[in-house]
Amino acid sequence: MNTIKSFSFKTDQLTIEWQDGRQSQLAAIWLRDHCQMPECRDPHSGQRLLNITDIPADTRIQSVEQIDDKLVVVFAPENHVSEFSTNWLLDNCYCLNKQSDDRSEQGKKLWQTNSFANGLPRFDYASFCQSGITRATALQAVKDYGFVLLDGVPCEDGYILQVIGKFGYVRETNYGPLFNVRTEVNANNLAFTNLGLGCHLDNPYRDPVPGIQLLHCLESSTTGGESILQDGFMAANVLRDENPEHFKTLSRQWINYRFQDSCTDLHSRVAMFEVNDLNQVIKVRYNNRSIDTLRLERSQIKPFYAAYRHYAEIIEREELQISFKLGAGELMMFDNTRVLHARKSYSDGGIRHLQGAYSDLDGLYSTLSMLQAENHNDL
Numbered sequence: 315m316n317t318i319k320s321f322s323f324k325t326d327q328l329t330i331e332w333q334d335g336r337q338s339q340l341a342a343i344w345l346r347d348h349c350q351m352p353e354c355r356d357p358h359s360g361q362r363l364l365n366i367t368d369i370p371a372d373t374r375i376q377s378v379e380q381i382d383d384k385l386v387v388v389f390a391p392e393n394h395v396s397e398f399s400t401n402w403l404l405d406n407c408y409c410l411n412k413q414s415d416d417r418s419e420q421g422k423k424l425w426q427t428n429s430f431a432n433g434l435p436r437f438d439y440a441s442f443c444q445s446g447i448t449r450a451t452a453l454q455a456v457k458d459y460g461f462v463l464l465d466g467v468p469c470e471d472g473y474i475l476q477v478i479g480k481f482g483y484v485r486e487t488n489y490g491p492l493f494n495v496r497t498e499v500n501a502n503n504l505a506f507t508n509l510g511l512g513c514h515l516d517n518p519y520r521d522p523v524p525g526i527q528l529l530h531c532l533e534s535s536t537t538g539g540e541s542i543l544q545d546g547f548m549a550a551n552v553l554r555d556e557n558p559e560h561f562k563t564l565s566r567q568w569i570n571y572r573f574q575d576s577c578t579d580l581h582s583r584v585a586m587f588e589v590n591d592l593n594q595v596i597k598v599r600y601n602n603r604s605i606d607t608l609r610l611e612r613s614q615i616k617p618f619y620a621a622y623r624h625y626a627e628i629i630e631r632e633e634l635q636i637s638f639k640l641g642a643g644e645l646m647m648f649d650n651t652r653v654l655h656a657r658k659s660y661s662d663g664g665i666r667h668l669q670g671a672y673s674d675l676d677g678l679y680s681t682l683s684m685l686q687a688e689n690h691n692d693l
């Protein structure tokens with residue numbers, strides 16, 4: 315257990331030397347803003363009661379005293395007393411804990427075909443429902459690899475919505491709470507024909523894009539129709555390695571996406587790669603069917619097409635794809651901001667019927683955190 319070896323302060327900074335040799339340098343304004351006392355934080359919800367403008371701009375440290383495992387800090391000019399426990403300081407200090415970004419490529423396990431020599435992340439649905447540990451492991455696979463397969467999901471109309479209820483909330487869209495993926499006459503979307511679909515992410519024309527997509531196979535007796543998945547973050551990494559300029563173009567040039575039918579007209583304007591403050595990819599939007607008329611600065615048209623083609627070529631590389639055929643009762647669920655999906659064309663004979671639905675990543679991550687806390691207590 316780490317403890318405080320010594321501390322010192324200046325008016326604008328508290329410095330703590332820890333027993334393990336690490337050091338924290340905490341700015342006075344940060345400490346004051348993070349005061350944990352009941353007048354500054356609601357003890358029930360833990361939410362901040364103060365606005366930044368309630369804190370004097372010339373906040374400074376007046377004194378610091380150690381009492382048991384706490385540092386008691388008095389701030390001028392308010393004469394405000396705050397207590398910070400050692401554990402709180404260790405868990406929250408910005409010198410010891412880097413900003414975590416578990417949505418970005420940095421927080422993921424990037425993959426290619428040979429990453430799954432021991433099999434794909436696949437779980438039995440009954441166990442997914444009954445066991446918190448299986449559910450947490452499956453949801454963790456969605457977080458790490460961006461997808462999971464579930465076997466033995468009852469082949470009932472609408473059952474997919476119950477699956478979503480096990481970890482999150484249904485994201486209803488103009489397609490309804492769920493949509494049927496099967497051959498339709500005069501389909502409003504190529505997904506509802508027997509044509510092959512190239513690797514894509516769904517619905518880049520929405521704001522925000524649904525974070526999770528599920529496809530549940532109810533019937534599968536056609537020839538063809540295999541599914542393909544591809545890690546869009548891995549492909550973006552390959553692009554950056556092969557041509558950093560192309561990566562930059564796809565993360566800087568905003569383009570329009572659109573979906574239209576007789577009762578819908580959805581638009582968005584975003585970059586193909588959304589990056590964070592560290593230039594790491596956090597979302598990919600790639601869908602050749604729904605890119606709207608490209609309107610970029612004239613000088614950007616050719617560079618954009620070169621970068622777009624390069625990324626498309628990387629996505630098509632077989633060594634980056636996994637392929638399998640969904641049978642009745644199988645469901646795949648994937649991070650629709652990261653993992654691209656595709657399907658091969660299928661025959662006219664036989665029936666292929668999938669039901670699809672969307673959900674969001676925040677709900678899944680929240681359920682995963684709660685399950686991990688529960689499972690931890692079970693051990």
Ligand code: OGA
Binds near residue numbers: 495541
């Ligand atoms: C879709 C889609 C794939 C399939 O509906 O979004 O891409 O396997 N379908 O039919």
Ligand code: ZN
Binds near residue numbers: 516
């Ligand atoms: Zn799709």
